[in-house]
Amino acid sequence: MQYMIETKNLTKQYGRKKAVDDVSIHIKQGEIYGLIGKNGAGKTTLMKLLLNLAAPNAGEISLFDGESRGVALRKTGSLIEEPALVKNASAFENLKRFGILVGADDSELHRLLEMVGLADTGSKKAGQFSLGMRQRLGIAIALLGKPELLILDEPINGLDPAGIKGIRDLILELNAQGVTFMISSHLLDELGKIATTYGVMRDGKMVEEISAEELIQRYRTYIRIATGNGDQAAAALRAWQPGLQLEQTGNEIRITSDNTDSADVAAVLVQNGVRLYELVNQAVSLEDFFIERMG
Ligand SMILES: Nc1ncnc2c1ncn2[C@@H]1O[C@H](COP(=O)(O)OP(=O)(O)OP(=O)(O)O)[C@@H](O)[C@H]1O
Ligand SMILES: [Mg+2]
Known part of the structure; x- marks a missing residue:
């Protein structure tokens, strides 16, 4: 059926x-x-x-x-x-x-x-x-x-x-x-x-x-990064991994791809001269996901 x-x-x-x-x-x-x-x-x-x-x-x-x-x-x-x-x-x-x-x-x-x-x-x-x-x-x-x-x-x-x-x-x-x-x-x-x-x-x-x-799989965890320059950080991360799922809001970036190691992300940013203020592995609650969509 x-x-x-x-x-x-x-x-x-x-x-x-x-x-x-x-x-x-x-x-x-x-x-x-x-x-x-x-x-x-x-x-x-x-x-x-x-x-x-x-x-x-x-x-x-x-x-x-x-x-x-x-x-x-x-x-x-x-x-x-x-x-x-x-x-x-x-x-x-x-x-x-x-x-x-x-x-x-x-x-x-x-x-x-x-x-x-x-x-x-x-x-x-x-x-x-x-x-x-x-x-x-x-x-x-x-x-x-x-x-x-x-x-x-x-x-x-x-x-x-x-x-x-x-x-x-x-x-x-x-x-x-x-x-x-x-x-x-x-x-x-x-x-x-x-x-x-x-x-x-x-x-x-x-x-x-x-x-x-x-x-x-899609929404449970993401890496949230606060940087000194969001554009520069996004460019560096895309150059590192072109397929990376990434959302940029000003100087803040979220990486939602699975199996991305936050230590690698930190290394890439630092190597590219991006100022890194915060890097957190964050869990999305079901509630956040739905409330965002329900309006
Ligand atoms: N018999 C009806 N006549 C006129 N408008 C109606 C009628 N039934 C529902 N509506 C309207 O249709 C819309 C959807 O209503 P519905 O009851 O399907 O919502 P709902 O998602 O079940 O809400 P709730 O969580 O409050 O139960 C509302 O704007 C409601 O005012
Ligand atoms: Mg109802």
Whole structure:
């Protein structure tokens, strides 16, 4: 299978506002795709388009490698914004309402409540649930029918640290069984613990899709150099190694190429008469990388 989710130039307009603007995404089977972006970037709208909860103005959507929409969505579980719960019904009763649609038996419902940590809520009504409890129930609903693809909009929103870990472990466990995930989150550190690929959205556009592996290779470390003359330093370094990946901002230079020895860099600069004030091997945090791109 090529892609579990693929879109081509997808656009959704609300009035004059392009909530999703010319977005092409690619999610392979078995991935945990982390969708990142500021408030209003278009994450929820993109997910709604994929799930047929909103109609695009332009572009194409392909799920399960071009399978018909109806068939694909029957193999897809989702949690978008708040789940629609009956306030005066218990967790079990709420889950059952949805479970009937996919033919889940009671033991399956109990198993799901156990998985999301709601097994002990008994007859407590959903109207009295905390945000985190509602969120857990929403995840249990999404898991009904053993979906092969899960599209979860901020699934750990409102969860306490233990709850976050529980959901993270659950996601990893299901992923190990072959379930593909698309997850949006504002919690970069959390997403960083599980995502295999990231999609960064900004003002409705997909700014960058990058695998976790590539991200680490490209951005984890760089050498930051403060010199007396940035132009002279850049010229010396380029003459030394023409392929060197180098960014110059005034008298400051960053070398992002792998396997560059900072001692060699220092020697080259000094030999070329460049005044060297500072040379540091610096690590880029995921947060820095994303915040720069999210705008
Ligand atoms: N039903 C709607 N009608 C009009 N405008 C909408 C509608 N839904 C979303 N928008 C607009 O589309 C843009 C993208 O919204 P969206 O909810 O997709 O962002 P988001 O990335 O999910 O943000 P958040 O992180 O806050 O959840 C926003 O400017 C929003 O106001
Ligand atoms: Mg949203």
